Amino acid sequence: MTVYKWNCLRSRFRGRAAVLLSIAFVLMWLLPAAGIGDQDVEKPVSSTVSDRPKVVVITVEGAINPVTSEYIETSLKEAAVEDIDLLVLKLDTPGGLMSSMRTIVKAIMASPVPVAVYVYPPGARAASAGVFITLSAHVAAMAPGTNIGAAHPVNIGGGGFFGKKKEKKEEKKDEDNSKDGDETDKDNEKNGGSGDKISSDENIMARKVINDTVAFVKSIAEKNGRNAEWAERAVRESISSTEREALQEGVIDLIAENLGELLEKIEGRAVQIRGKETILALAGASIEERPMDLRRRILATITDPNVAYLLLMLGIYGIFFEIANPGVILPGALGAIALILAFFAFQVLPVNYAGIMLIALALVLFILEVKVVSYGMLSIGGIVSTFLGSIMLIRSMEPYYRISRTLIFGVTGLTALVFVVGLGLAVKVQRRKPVTGVEGLMGTVGETTTEVAPEGKVRVHGEIWNAVSDTPLPAGKRIRVVDVDGMMLQVEALPQLENNGSIKH
Numbered sequence: 001m002t003v004y005k006w007n008c009l010r011s012r013f014r015g016r017a018a019v020l021l022s023i024a025f026v027l028m029w030l031l032p033a034a035g036i037g038d039q040d041v042e043k044p045v046s047s048t049v050s051d052r053p054k055v056v057v058i059t060v061e062g063a064i065n066p067v068t069s070e071y072i073e074t075s076l077k078e079a080a081v082e083d084i085d086l087l088v089l090k091l092d093t094p095g096g097l098m099s100s101m102r103t104i105v106k107a108i109m110a111s112p113v114p115v116a117v118y119v120y121p122p123g124a125r126a127a128s129a130g131v132f133i134t135l136s137a138h139v140a141a142m143a144p145g146t147n148i149g150a151a152h153p154v155n156i157g158g159g160g161f162f163g164k165k166k167e168k169k170e171e172k173k174d175e176d177n178s179k180d181g182d183e184t185d186k187d188n189e190k191n192g193g194s195g196d197k198i199s200s201d202e203n204i205m206a207r208k209v210i211n212d213t214v215a216f217v218k219s220i221a222e223k224n225g226r227n228a229e230w231a232e233r234a235v236r237e238s239i240s241s242t243e244r245e246a247l248q249e250g251v252i253d254l255i256a257e258n259l260g261e262l263l264e265k266i267e268g269r270a271v272q273i274r275g276k277e278t279i280l281a282l283a284g285a286s287i288e289e290r291p292m293d294l295r296r297r298i299l300a301t302i303t304d305p306n307v308a309y310l311l312l313m314l315g316i317y318g319i320f321f322e323i324a325n326p327g328v329i330l331p332g333a334l335g336a337i338a339l340i341l342a343f344f345a346f347q348v349l350p351v352n353y354a355g356i357m358l359i360a361l362a363l364v365l366f367i368l369e370v371k372v373v374s375y376g377m378l379s380i381g382g383i384v385s386t387f388l389g390s391i392m393l394i395r396s397m398e399p400y401y402r403i404s405r406t407l408i409f410g411v412t413g414l415t416a417l418v419f420v421v422g423l424g425l426a427v428k429v430q431r432r433k434p435v436t437g438v439e440g441l442m443g444t445v446g447e448t449t450t451e452v453a454p455e456g457k458v459r460v461h462g463e464i465w466n467a468v469s470d471t472p473l474p475a476g477k478r479i480r481v482v483d484v485d486g487m488m489l490q491v492e493a494l495p496q497l498e499n500n501g502s503i504k505h
Contacts, residue, residue: 052284052285052286053085053086053281053282053283053284053285053286054082054084054085054285054286054288055084055085055086055087055088055263055282055285055286055287055288056075056078056079056084056086056087056088056288056290057087057088057090057259057287057288057289057290058071058072058075058087058088058089058090058290058291058292059089059090059289059291059292060072060089060090060091060092060093061092061093062092062093062094062300063093063094063095063096063097063303063401064093064095064096064097064100064101064104064129064130064133065096065097065100065300065303065348066097066100066347066348067296067299067300067303067348068096068100068104068300069100069101069103069104070296071292071296072089072104072107072108073103073104073107075087075290076107076108076111076113076115078290079111079113080111080112080113084113085113085114085280085281085282085285086113086114086115086116086263086266086280086282086285087111087113087114087115087116088115088116088118088259088262089115089116089117089118089133089137090118090120090121091117091118091119091120091124091126091130091133091134092119092120092121092124092125092126093125093126093127093128093129093130093133094125094127094128094130095127095128095129095130095150095151096128096129097129097348098129098153098213100129100348101129101132101133102132102216104133104136105132105133105136105220108133108136108137108138109136109220109223110274111273112273112274113273114138114139114271114273114278114280115137115138115139116137116138116139116140116141116262116266117133117134117136117137117139117140117141118141118142118143118256118259118262119134119141119142119143119146119148119243120142120143120146120259121143122143122144122145122146123145123146124143124146125146125147125148126142126146126147126148127147127148127149127150127151127240128150128151128152129151130148131148131149131150131151131217131231131234132151132216132217132220134148134251134252135217135220135221135224135226135231135251136220136224137224138224138271138272138273139253139254139266139269139271139280140224140226140251140252140253141252141253141254141255141256141262141265141266142243142246142247142252142255142256143243143255143256143257143258144243144255144257145243146242146243147240147241147242147243147246148240148241148243148246148251148252149234149238149239149240149241150234150238150239150240151213151217151231151234151235151238152210152234152235152236152237152238153209153210153213153235210235210236213235214232214235214236217231217232217234217235218231218232224272226250226251226252227249227250227251230249230250230251231251243255253266253269254266259287263282263285263287266280266282267280267281267282267283268280268281299344302341302342302344302345303344303345303348303349304345305349305394305401305402305403306403306404306407307345308341308342308345308346308349309342309390309393309394309403309407309408309411310407310411311338311339311341311342311345312338312339312342312359312393313359313411313415314334314335314338315335315336315337315338315339315340315341315342316335316339316359316362316363317331317335318331318332318333318334318335318336318338319331319332319335319336319339319363320335320363320366320367321335322335323367323370324367324370349394349401350394350395350401351393351394352392352393352394352395354389354392355388355389355390355391355392355393355394356389356393357389358385358386358388358389358392359385359386359389359390359393361382361385361389362381362382362383362385362386362389363382365378365379365381365382365385366378366379366382366419369382369419376420379419379420382415382419383412383415383416383419386411386412386415387408387412390403390408390411390412391408441460441461441481441484441489442481442482442483442484443480443481443482444460444461444480444481445478445479445480445494446458446459446460446461446465446478446479446480446481446491447459447476447477447478447479448467448473448474448475448476448477448479448491449464449475450475451472451473451474451475452467452468452469452472452473452477452479452491453469453472453473454468454469454470454472455467455468456468456469456473456475458479458489458491460481460489465487465488465489466487466488466489467479467488467489467490467491468488468489468490468491469490469491469492469493470492471492471493473491473493477493477494478493478494479491479492479493479494480492480493480494
């Protein structure tokens with residue numbers, strides 16, 4: 001094996017090894033967030049022992065998702081191991097995933113450590129999933145200028161299970177059911193009955209979800225001695241209350257300006273911990289803030305729909321450029337990492353798989369554009385597929401689960417610009433006169449280096465060629481190539497201009 005071949009194989013091996021190691025590193029980094037691996041919490045070693053009560057404060061801002069769920073669960077486990085006197089959860093959320101919310105609620109209700117949920121700072125809210133988390137706490141508090149409510153379940157695939165208009169329509173339908181039952185049956189027969197059956201099935205499923213959610217929130221409220229009727233209305237009617245209204249209606253326990261005032265007001269309060277009464281003794285407590293660590297902050301960031309969408313598109317671009325230019329390595333490695341991060345984020349987002357398929361189709365069309373001469377038709381199809389897939393990728397009524405339309409138009413426009421410019425350059429290159437090979441020699445001007453009668457030598461493109469001519473040509477004569485036969489050029493004399501402008505042969 002030659003040295004050249006060995007170097008090529010070694011470079012190829014190194015490139016592939018770099019890609020595999022990069023992907024393995026990302027997977028190992030993401031495994032704990034996906035719930036894989038040892039989740040046990042070990043008690044940290046402390047050099048000092050203090051009899052002062054200890055309060056740990058954690059903060060959750062933004063949508064409730066598996067990352068925030070893991071953060072709260074881990075904090076509760078650490079608090080239990082360290083024998084913390086109180087864990088305060090500062091909450092500001094528009095809502096989130098029902099599954100993550102249930103995990104948090106179960107963890108709080110099973111915690112041996114008292115938990116206070118504090119809707120803070122002023123202007124914050126505990127909406128949707130935040131209502132359940134607040135009601136499940138041993139102490140529920142709100143800061144002035146905050147609100148709580150609007151816990152109506154939403155179909156994460158887009159659209160509510162029940163909207164106001166739909167509820168009125170169903171009520172009217174129930175009232176008039178006895179009057180126009182026969183007409184409805186006729187319409188069902190005429191339409192095959194499929195539309196009404198689908199609508200009925202959707203309504204039944206929606207009612208099941210709502211009734212289950214109502215039962216869940218009522219059980220939480222009743223267990224902690226809070227207003228179960230308000231909790232039911234928050235689910236069924238999406239009502240919302242200010243901090244003062246919530247206090248008056250028995251939804252929360254108190255209003256506090258800040259954390260210090262919260263601890264003062266709950267001093268000596270009796271709470272139920274696993275069925276046993278516990279008195280909160282927090283006078284002179286030390287307060288420790290435990291913000292979300294860097295890994296979770298990064299994971300929480302990439303689960304933002306806009307960030308996940310950008311990662312998906314960057315991954316697709318990286319894979320495309322690697323396929324279009326094999327051996328570059330870096331775009332492919334970065335693209336693979338971006339795709340893994342994007343797919344991790346899609347686990348917790350309301351993803352429409354038709355959107356993913358359309359974007360994947362766009363990638364295929366772009367790759368085919370490189371391999372097949374379609375004069376831009378495949379690129380146009382890829383751009384349209386990218387736009388439609390981006391629009392359809394995530395569907396939700398909740399604003400925190402939507403992709404910014406500005407971002408979609410920007411990415412689609414950039415994609416179109418890149419491929420339109422690339423297509424224009426490709427067409428320009430195709431129309432350019434060839435400069436290499438047989439086609440590149442045709443019409444080329446050169447000079448005879450020896451007499452050509454009928455064979456001789458000529459200089460073309462700085463190279464010496466064998467040439468043949470129908471007419472004898474002296475050395476130093478300017479010639480033009482008219483044909484190529486293997487390694488032999490057919491040439492002719494190039495007309496020369498005299499000083500008076502006439503052609504000299």
